[in-house]
Amino acid sequence: MLTNNLPYNLPDSSGHFGQYGGVFVSETLMHALDELKAMYAACQKDPAFTAEFEADLKHYVGRPTPIYHAKRWSSLLGGAQIYLKREDLNHTGAHKINNTVGQALVARRMGKPRVIAETGAGQHGVATATVAARYGMECVVYMGSEDVKRQAANVYRMKLLGATVVPVESGSKTLKDALNEAMRDWVTNVSNTFYIIGTVAGPHPYPMMVRDFQSVIGRECLAQMPEMVGRQPDAVIACVGGGSNAMGIFYPYIPHSSVKLIGVEAGGFGLASGMHAASLTAGKPGVLHGNRTYLLQDEHGQIIETHSISAGLDYPGVGPEHAWLKDSGRAEYVTIDDSEALQAFHDLCHIEGIIPALESSHALAHAAKLARTMDKNKILLVNLSGRGDKDMHTVAEKSGITF
Amino acid sequence: MSRIESVFQELKRSGRKALVPYVTAGYPHPSVTLPLMHAMVEAGADVIELGVPFSDPMADGPVIQRAGELALKHGVGLVHVLDMVAQFRKHNAATPIVLMGYANPVEAMGRDAFASAAATAGVDGVIVVDYPPEECAEFASLLRSKSLDLIFLLAPTSTDERVAQVASLASGYIYYVSLKGITGASNLDLTDVAANIKRIRSKTNLPVGVGFGIRDGVTARAICDLADAAIIGTRIIQEIDVAGPGEIPTRIGGFLKGIRAAMDGVTP
Numbered sequence: 001m002l003t004n005n006l007p008y009n010l011p012d013s014s015g016h017f018g019q020y021g022g023v024f025v026s027e028t029l030m031h032a033l034d035e036l037k038a039m040y041a042a043c044q045k046d047p048a049f050t051a052e053f054e055a056d057l058k059h060y061v062g063r064p065t066p067i068y069h070a071k072r073w074s075s076l077l078g079g080a081q082i083y084l085k086r087e088d089l090n091h092t093g094a095h096k097i098n099n100t101v102g103q104a105l106v107a108r109r110m111g112k113p114r115v116i117a118e119t120g121a122g123q124h125g126v127a128t129a130t131v132a133a134r135y136g137m138e139c140v141v142y143m144g145s146e147d148v149k150r151q152a153a154n155v156y157r158m159k160l161l162g163a164t165v166v167p168v169e170s171g172s173k174t175l176k177d178a179l180n181e182a183m184r185d186w187v188t189n190v191s192n193t194f195y196i197i198g199t200v201a202g203p204h205p206y207p208m209m210v211r212d213f214q215s216v217i218g219r220e221c222l223a224q225m226p227e228m229v230g231r232q233p234d235a236v237i238a239c240v241g242g243g244s245n246a247m248g249i250f251y252p253y254i255p256h257s258s259v260k261l262i263g264v265e266a267g268g269f270g271l272a273s274g275m276h277a278a279s280l281t282a283g284k285p286g287v288l289h290g291n292r293t294y295l296l297q298d299e300h301g302q303i304i305e306t307h308s309i310s311a312g313l314d315y316p317g318v319g320p321e322h323a324w325l326k327d328s329g330r331a332e333y334v335t336i337d338d339s340e341a342l343q344a345f346h347d348l349c350h351i352e353g354i355i356p357a358l359e360s361s362h363a364l365a366h367a368a369k370l371a372r373t374m375d376k377n378k379i380l381l382v383n384l385s386g387r388g389d390k391d392m393h394t395v396a397e398k399s400g401i402t403f
Numbered sequence: 404m405s406r407i408e409s410v411f412q413e414l415k416r417s418g419r420k421a422l423v424p425y426v427t428a429g430y431p432h433p434s435v436t437l438p439l440m441h442a443m444v445e446a447g448a449d450v451i452e453l454g455v456p457f458s459d460p461m462a463d464g465p466v467i468q469r470a471g472e473l474a475l476k477h478g479v480g481l482v483h484v485l486d487m488v489a490q491f492r493k494h495n496a497a498t499p500i501v502l503m504g505y506a507n508p509v510e511a512m513g514r515d516a517f518a519s520a521a522a523t524a525g526v527d528g529v530i531v532v533d534y535p536p537e538e539c540a541e542f543a544s545l546l547r548s549k550s551l552d553l554i555f556l557l558a559p560t561s562t563d564e565r566v567a568q569v570a571s572l573a574s575g576y577i578y579y580v581s582l583k584g585i586t587g588a589s590n591l592d593l594t595d596v597a598a599n600i601k602r603i604r605s606k607t608n609l610p611v612g613v614g615f616g617i618r619d620g621v622t623a624r625a626i627c628d629l630a631d632a633a634i635i636g637t638r639i640i641q642e643i644d645v646a647g648p649g650e651i652p653t654r655i656g657g658f659l660k661g662i663r664a665a666m667d668g669v670t671p
Binding site: 022025026027028171177180184187190285286288289290303 | 457458459460461462464465468469472475480481482505506507508509510511512532533534535537538555556557558560561562565569580
């Protein structure tokens with residue numbers, strides 16, 4: 001099931017998607033990555049691994065997730081029909097757990113009793129702490145000290161689940177610095193530690209492996225859409241920070257050339273302000289965190305600080321496969337700014353009774369924009385990647401409310 | 404013959420080992436770097452590794468990380484580091500300079516432009532921490548065409564295949580990282596270092612330097628019995644931190660003289 005049977009056959013054996021991807025790490029990590037590559041290749045070929053992964057997705061995560069036709073919202077917009085892939089209904093409230101279940105199973109096969117993770121908003125940290133509890137592993141989560149302050153509820157959730165949360169004080173004290181720190185831990189403790197990366201970035205095989213685990217999202221859609229509406233959608237829309245929920249829903253659709261793939265990046269205060277996280281739209285190729293991809297950087301190649309209302313999109317890089325999909329023209333990437341995302345957030349709450357994550361609200365906002373310009377018989381499929389409970393404080397603060 | 408090669412040959416003739424100090428360019432202030440480099444040479448440094456500050460130094464420990472952050476606050480980037488090397492060369496034509504940093508600043512400048520600018524400035528070797536041999540065969544030959552050495556790291560976890568792969572691209576010297584982990588970690592296991600250096604020497608005739616974990620004359624002396632060079636980084640940054648204003652070159656000079664004496668087996 002995890003083996004790629006599609007005519008599209010990337011990455012190549014050295015982890016490259018065209019000029020992107022690869023393995024850009026210090027020699028001290030190369031052996032660990034070679035071991036991981038070998039173990040993941042063995043897992044891909046092992047039906048018992050696939051069976052265990054699928055059973056956990058079904059009974060523990062709650063898959064398959066439904067697709068929901070947002071009828072009232074679509075008719076108010078007056079154009080295309082919007083369908084939502086409900087990843088918000090997964091255990092822990094987001095798509096992140098699809099990947100952490102998969103990687104925890106690989107870690108167990110490698111006999112590693114300790115897992116580490118980086119997290120921005122805390123969703124991947126919670127999903128990692130969850131599976132670590134489930135499989136009886138020690139868990140350490142690195143989180144920028146700024147994010148620890150902004151996401152106190154998720155920090156407490158991780159602690160409840162038995163994880164140790166380490167605040168990172170270096171650099172900009174956000175997600176990218178947490179990633180640097182997790183890499184340092186891994187280099188130092190590689191003999192007993194598995195690094196569960198939360199997105200489709202990092203050195204090979206991570207972008208491929210995370211995509212494979214997340215592609216359950218798109219495979220379900222491929223089967224569900226014809227059952228519901230008799231055909232595949234005209235476009236699939238997903239938000240892109242590092243890009244794991246987008247790769248998960250895009251990947252199985254890549255060979256279906258009539259289906260447009262649209263990734264939505266965080267426009268922050270607007271591209272012109274320079275305060276955004278739109279790596280694909282406004283960045284240029286470079287090397288960071290183990291792979292070559294589009295990066296937000298200054299003229300000297302230093303990585304610059306990003307901004308988004310959504311902590312999960314607040315990252316200066318993006319998965320290398322998105323960089324390749326952009327250059328090849330198979331997917332297009334657009335931006336939605338903070339205020340547009342907030343509007344979509346409120347609309348979905350009021351009109352459909354669903355509180356979406358601020359990350360997913362970027363995809364929703366672009367779908368709304370697009371739907372208005374399209375015929376009523378057109379279909380847009382949006383990946384509703386997570387629920388918005390974690391964003392209560394952020395949204396309330398914007399409306400001048402404190403708890 | 405490159406400057407690095409001739410330095411190692413000369414040392415071999417005189418039965419001595421290379422002292423290779425590292426300092427982050429621009430730390431704690433850009434005005435300190437040049438006088439510090441000259442003081443290092445005077446104290447007996449054979450090669451100087453100059454750290455190029457980067458916003459995301461994944462392979463460095465807290466000490467060198469913090470040094471890089473401060474240098475960045477002073478606006479020091481690759482362009483400025485190359486300028487410092489050019490300034491250094493006005494007064495010193497003999498001591499090899501090796502730049503140590505990360506891939507992205509090099510890629511932002513453009514690999515060709517970087518190779519030309521580094522050669523013009525008087526750089527002798529380059530360590531790009533996050534360019535493993537798999538990703539930089541072309542870069543290695545580009546540097547070679549400008550008579551620059553591409554220096555690679557090897558680790559205790561590097562398999563024999565990887566040692567051979569690195570040896571096929573490397574020039575100048577091999578930088579053996581004596582510990583798992585990041586720069587500035589503790590405890591040096593000499594038996595382990597000896598076994599690994601033997602393994603490396605079976606695949607290459609290049610000089611082998613040892614870094615990560617050398618803190619004083621005793622550890623430097625012990626490394627000299629096994630390797631061709633002792634590389635000292637974190638300890639120097641820590642020494643800078645306790646130096647008073649204006650006394651950094653003198654203090655580091657004194658510190659290195661002690662190490663040099665221990666390495667050469669003389670009482671300072």
